[in-house]
Amino acid sequence: MDEIISSDLHGRLGKIALPKGDVITPTLLPVIDPRKNLISAQDMKNKFDFNFVITSAYLYYKRYGMPDDLKSIHETLDFDGNIMMDSGAYQVLVYGDVDIDPIQSLQIQSNLKADVGVILDVPTPPEDTYTQAKQKVEETVRRIGLSLTHIEEHPETIWTLPIQGGKNTKLIEYYLNELKQKEYLSHFKFHALGSVAPIMSQYDFLSLFSMIKKSRELLPHNIPFHLFGAGHPMIFPFVVALGCDTFDSAAYILYAKENRYMTNTGTYHLHELFELPCNCEICSNWTPKELLDTDVDTKIRNVALHNLYASHAELKRIRVSLRDGNLWELLVRRSKAHPSLYKAFKYLANGSDIEYLEYGTPITKQTGLKISGEDSFYRPEYSKGRKRIYARYTPNNSKVILLISSGRNNPVELLNLRSELEDLIKSKTDEMDFVFLIPFFGLLPLELIETYPFSQYVFSAVLSEGLLDNLKPEIEKFLKIFQYKEIVLCPLDTWENSEILIKLIKEVLTKKNISLKEKNFREL
Numbered sequence: 339m340d341e342i343i344s345s346d347l348h349g350r351l352g353k354i355a356l357p358k359g360d361v362i363t364p365t366l367l368p369v370i371d372p373r374k375n376l377i378s379a380q381d382m383k384n385k386f387d388f389n390f391v392i393t394s395a396y397l398y399y400k401r402y403g404m405p406d407d408l409k410s411i412h413e414t415l416d417f418d419g420n421i422m423m424d425s426g427a428y429q430v431l432v433y434g435d436v437d438i439d440p441i442q443s444l445q446i447q448s449n450l451k452a453d454v455g456v457i458l459d460v461p462t463p464p465e466d467t468y469t470q471a472k473q474k475v476e477e478t479v480r481r482i483g484l485s486l487t488h489i490e491e492h493p494e495t496i497w498t499l500p501i502q503g504g505k506n507t508k509l510i511e512y513y514l515n516e517l518k519q520k521e522y523l524s525h526f527k528f529h530a531l532g533s534v535a536p537i538m539s540q541y542d543f544l545s546l547f548s549m550i551k552k553s554r555e556l557l558p559h560n561i562p563f564h565l566f567g568a569g570h571p572m573i574f575p576f577v578v579a580l581g582c583d584t585f586d587s588a589a590y591i592l593y594a595k596e597n598r599y600m601t602n603t604g605t606y607h608l609h610e611l612f613e614l615p616c617n618c619e620i621c622s623n624w625t626p627k628e629l630l631d632t633d634v635d636t637k638i639r640n641v642a643l644h645n646l647y648a649s650h651a652e653l654k655r656i657r658v659s660l661r662d663g664n665l666w667e668l669l670v671r672r673s674k675a676h677p678s679l680y681k682a683f684k685y686l687a688n689g690s691d692i693e694y695l696e697y698g699t700p701i702t703k704q705t706g707l708k709i710s711g712e713d714s715f716y717r718p719e720y721s722k723g724r725k726r727i728y729a730r731y732t733p734n735n736s737k738v739i740l741l742i743s744s745g746r747n748n749p750v751e752l753l754n755l756r757s758e759l760e761d762l763i764k765s766k767t768d769e770m771d772f773v774f775l776i777p778f779f780g781l782l783p784l785e786l787i788e789t790y791p792f793s794q795y796v797f798s799a800v801l802s803e804g805l806l807d808n809l810k811p812e813i814e815k816f817l818k819i820f821q822y823k824e825i826v827l828c829p830l831d832t833w834e835n836s837e838i839l840i841k842l843i844k845e846v847l848t849k850k851n852i853s854l855k856e857k858n859f860r861e862l
């Protein structure tokens with residue numbers, strides 16, 4: 339990466355300097371056919387600012403034969419932006435084999451002066467057994483070894499390391515460790531995860547997420563990370579949040595050929611739509627019926643253009659979210675698009691991978707956080723906050739007042755609303771500590787309420803069972819670490835949620851040798 343403008347979760351807004359101009363990431367590389375396209379690469383650049391596209395060295399070979407080095411792929415496609423060439427591995431994944439060898443594939447890419455090239459690896463589709471996949475991984479390692487001389491002799495191309503191993507992430511680990519041991523990694527200035535297209539079409543997003551995460555953990559972050567075959571825009575925010583800088587997709591045109599109309603949350607068949615729910619240049623001027631009634635090429639081109647508009651709009655939304663620091667909120671919204679996506683998101687939201695998502699999340703942000711409920715309990719801003727409290731807070735007294743709030747007003751607002759409470763706290767701080775209970779966070783010492791993000795939020799105040807299940811162990815942990823001997827529960831509003839929260843704390847403290855009282859704050 340040549341510049342990182344901002345980051346959030348494990349994603350980043352950045353810039354890659356390429357031979358035909360800088361590329362702002364995250365971005366999509368539309369897949370272009372080497373010969374015939376209903377939407378040209380130059381149109382992609384002019385209409386959508388896509389100045390980085392991908393085409394296939396193998397398809398070029400099938401269409402035109404072995405190229406000499408007289409005409410670049412840019413001249414063939416009449417395109418002045420950056421071009422990545424895939425080696426043919428995608429065709430191996432789909433059709434089982436290709437009739438060129440790894441060195442021929444590299445030669446095609448070099449003769450055509452690809453800006454970014456890829457070595458011909460062997461994909462590991464999800465149906466492979468462990469043994470089959472391991473053999474393929476070993477063959478890819480062997481092919482990398484064979485390719486190094488060509489790579490060293492052609493430094494004008496930025497060479498990409500394909501990552502194989504498939505859904506068995508132990509094999510990804512084995513593969514990358516082999517490459518490290520053989521000192522192959524330094525030859526590559528781009529990394530790209532392969533074999534995900536069938537996993538994506540099976541909606542196996544959990545496997546996809548763990549493949550990205552495993553690869554990202556084992557590879558240096560200064561190198562751009564590409565995902566081969568990202569498919570649908572509804573997956574874009576997730577793969578960005580997990581660390582993908584670029585991804586390619588032919589879905590815009592493949593879907594159009596089947597009358598499938600993309601939105602950022604799903605797909606419609608043109609026949610199902612009575613109007614087009616979008617304001618792009620196509621949807622503003624056509625009806626579904628007009629599209630279905632027109633000639634095939636016009637229909638495909640127009641639906642593909644809409645699909646690109648939908649993909650492009652989602653990319654821009656993601657980049658804005660990365661800049662504003664609210665990518666998590668976009669994930670929460672998008673996770674509702676499909677049950678499989680929700681399942682995979684819940685895996686991210688359950689706290690087990692939290693350090694991975696904390697990686698790029700800044701300690702402070704310019705914007706407050708929108709908290710709908712349990713989906714945000716383990717968002718990285720709060721998990722980082724809890725860790726800071728557990729590591730650094732020191733109680734001043736053995737007695738603590740737990741100020742039970744619904745979370746509807748943040749602690750700073752609560753004190754502003756009740757000046758008598760503020761006065762009381764000031765007069766009692768030598769005798770007792772004051773700690774706020776915030777339902778979506780846990781216990782927050784008074785001294786920290788102004789620190790980001792503890793009072794910079796808006797909360798729905800919906801206390802779902804899942805939220806309370808998350809809250810309970812955090813209260814237990816806090817009280818275990820800080821060893822208060824005397825606890826006074828002090829509800830700050832008469833709202834029904836106080837009762838639920840008091841019941842929860844009492845459950846936590848059952849059988850513990852701690853004095854527990856309940857008082858109105860005026861009785862303290």
Ligand SMILES: [Zn+2]
Nearest residue numbers: 616618621644
């Ligand atoms: Zn549209």
